[in-house]
Amino acid sequence: MPVVKADAYGHGAVLIARELSRYGVKAFCVASVSEGVELRRNGIRGLILILGYTHPEQFSLLRRYRLTQTVLDSAYAKELQVFGKKIAVHVAIDSGMHRLGERSDHFEDIYAIFRCPNLVIQGAFTHFGNDDTDSPSDKAFTLAQAQAFQAVLAQLEERGYHCPKRHLLASYGLWNYPEFAADYVRVGIALYGMLSTGADTDRCPIPLRPVLSLKTRVAMVKELRAGESAGYGLDFVADTERRIAVLTIGYADGLPRALSNGVGRVLIRGCEARIVGRVCMDQTLVDVTEIPGVLSGDTAVLIGSSGGRELTACSMADQINTISNEILSRLGKRLERILIS
Numbered sequence: 001m002p003v004v005k006a007d008a009y010g011h012g013a014v015l016i017a018r019e020l021s022r023y024g025v026k027a028f029c030v031a032s033v034s035e036g037v038e039l040r041r042n043g044i045r046g047l048i049l050i051l052g053y054t055h056p057e058q059f060s061l062l063r064r065y066r067l068t069q070t071v072l073d074s075a076y077a078k079e080l081q082v083f084g085k086k087i088a089v090h091v092a093i094d095s096g097m098h099r100l101g102e103r104s105d106h107f108e109d110i111y112a113i114f115r116c117p118n119l120v121i122q123g124a125f126t127h128f129g130n131d132d133t134d135s136p137s138d139k140a141f142t143l144a145q146a147q148a149f150q151a152v153l154a155q156l157e158e159r160g161y162h163c164p165k166r167h168l169l170a171s172y173g174l175w176n177y178p179e180f181a182a183d184y185v186r187v188g189i190a191l192y193g194m195l196s197t198g199a200d201t202d203r204c205p206i207p208l209r210p211v212l213s214l215k216t217r218v219a220m221v222k223e224l225r226a227g228e229s230a231g232y233g234l235d236f237v238a239d240t241e242r243r244i245a246v247l248t249i250g251y252a253d254g255l256p257r258a259l260s261n262g263v264g265r266v267l268i269r270g271c272e273a274r275i276v277g278r279v280c281m282d283q284t285l286v287d288v289t290e291i292p293g294v295l296s297g298d299t300a301v302l303i304g305s306s307g308g309r310e311l312t313a314c315s316m317a318d319q320i321n322t323i324s325n326e327i328l329s330r331l332g333k334r335l336e337r338i339l340i341s
């Protein structure tokens with residue numbers, strides 16, 4: 001059950017969902033009703049599960065677009081019930097992460113959700129809070145989460161309620177706890193060919209290869225004399241004569257501003273160039289003094305390979321203390337998504 005929320009982690013939700021549909025995928029996860037509507041309006045069929053909150057004013061969209069809503073807790077089940085028409089749902093069980101879901105130790109409240117006549121219960125799921133480490137205490141916690149979820153389902157069976165579909169795992173769970181695969185796995189970041197960090201991606205026995213490259217163009221090349229500066233705040237000062245390429249990408253496209261002033265790197269003509277000065281909204285400056293022949297129109301690679309070198313979303317994330325998920329999901333809507341098969 002691929003997770004295509006946040007525009008498929010920046011890859012383009014419609015593009016990715018269409019491609020996956022061609023491979024026979026028949027169930028998707030999104031975060032919000034508007035993401036579900038976008039997929040339906042673009043012809044995506046099958047189950048579309050909304051993992052997050054939908055305001056009651058938008059409940060009619062759930063029916064109009066045949067979207068499946070997550071039941072967040074027993075109070076939310078009542079709101080769905082009061083809507084007065086049948087709504088397809090999966091019930092979220094909070095087994096210890098304490099984000100969305102009815103608490104697994106509130107069995108009577110969960111039982112009440114299953115008795116709501118307007119809820120067409122197609123499944124139930126839980127989500128792990130720390131399935132990404134192998135410390136014994138984290139392992140014990142995750143196993144306790146799985147057991148709490150399974151105990152709820154067993155109790156429901158005893159009372160005559162069979163839950164059609166069950167799911168527990170996201171990407172890290174698929175790696176670390178494949179025994180809990182159940183009916184679906186909600187695969188997000190791994191689907192896009194990496195885990196949240198480069199170290200995890202390297203350690204993971206599932207062979208992962210990044211799906212996405214991020215490329216832009218050199219708009220122009222500028223010669224700076226020694227002592228001249230460039231960019232906002234005049235942050236970059238040329239110590240000697242320097243050649244600066246102006247790239248057609250900025251923080252509005254999701255290139256983090258934290259990569260300013262020498263932190264970030266790009267590949268041009270197979271060589272690495274340092275980001276200099278401050279990343280702007282629509283442009284970024286890089287020092288190409290050491291790269292011969294850089295011209296207006298050249299390709300600059302921010303994520304991807306060139307001349308045997310590779311920059312990854314994970315390495316970019318590492319440089320600014322975040323995770324690949326954040327880098328990818330913030331890629332801007334101005335970037336053109338092109339499918340290369």
Ligand SMILES: *Cc1c(COP(=O)(O)O)cnc(C)c1O
Nearest residue numbers: 003051127170171186187188189
């Ligand atoms: C985002 C999300 C996922 C996907 O997580 P990844 O770690 O990217 O695989 C799965 N389940 C829920 C409930 C989520 O919110």
